[in-house]
Amino acid sequence: MKTVLTNKNISIxxxxxxxxxxxxxxLMYGCEAWTISKQTQKKLEATExxxxxxxxxxxxxxxxxxxxxxxxxHTTxxxxxxxxKRQATFFGHVMRREKLENLVTTGMLEGKRSRGKQREKLIEGLTDWLKAGKSLEAIEATKDRKKWRTMIANAVKQGT
Structure with a gap:
C-alpha cells in the first residue's frame, strides 16, 4: 500500500x-475487547x-x-x-444478551483476586468515555437501545 498511499498524483x-x-x-482488529490505558492511547495516537x-x-x-x-x-x-465507539456498541450487545459474556465483561465472577493493583476493566474505560458516572448507569442504559445509541453519539461528538 506504500506506493498508493505516498503517490502525490492521488488526492489526499x-x-x-x-x-x-x-x-x-x-490496526483495530479485536479492539472491542481492549482496555485502553493512557499508555495504549498514546501509542495508538502515535501510530495514527x-x-x-x-x-x-x-x-x-x-x-x-x-x-x-x-x-x-485535512483531518482530525x-x-x-x-x-x-466500536467498544461501546459491542458492550451494549453483550449486556443485552445476559449470558456468560455478560458476567465476564462486568467482572462479576467468583474467586480470588490477583495481588497488586487490579487491571482496569472495559466497563470502567467506557463509563469514563461516556461520562455515565457509575458503571451501573452504563449497564442500565444498555437495556434501552435508543438511550444507549444517543449516549454513544454524544460521546463521539465530544471526542476523547
Whole structure:
C-alpha cells in the first residue's frame, strides 16, 4: 500500500480513504475487547500520526507539529473515538444478551483476586468515555437501545 498511499498524483482525500479502508481495520482488529490505558492511547495516537506523516511524505526529522500535519491531511484524530465507539456498541450487545459474556465483561465472577493493583476493566474505560458516572448507569442504559445509541453519539461528538 506504500506506493498508493505516498503517490502525490492521488488526492489526499483518496489516500486518506485508502488508509481508513485498508490499514485501520488491521490496526483495530479485536479492539472491542481492549482496555485502553493512557499508555495504549498514546501509542495508538502515535501510530495514527505516523501513518499520516508517511502518507504525506513528511520526514520524522522535519520539525512539523502534529497539528500542522493534521491540517495538511485535512483531518482530525479519529482513531481513538472509532475504537471507543466500536467498544461501546459491542458492550451494549453483550449486556443485552445476559449470558456468560455478560458476567465476564462486568467482572462479576467468583474467586480470588490477583495481588497488586487490579487491571482496569472495559466497563470502567467506557463509563469514563461516556461520562455515565457509575458503571451501573452504563449497564442500565444498555437495556434501552435508543438511550444507549444517543449516549454513544454524544460521546463521539465530544471526542476523547
Amino acid at each position: 482525500r483518496t489516500r486518506r480513504r485508502a488508509l481508513e479502508c485498508y490499514i485501520e481495520p488491521i 500520526m505516523w501513518s499520516l506523516r508517511r502518507m504525506l511524505r513528511i520526514s520524522w526529522t522535519a520539525k512539523k507539529t502534529n497539528d500542522t500535519v493534521l491540517e495538511e491531511a 484524530r479519529l482513531l481513538i473515538s472509532k475504537i471507543r
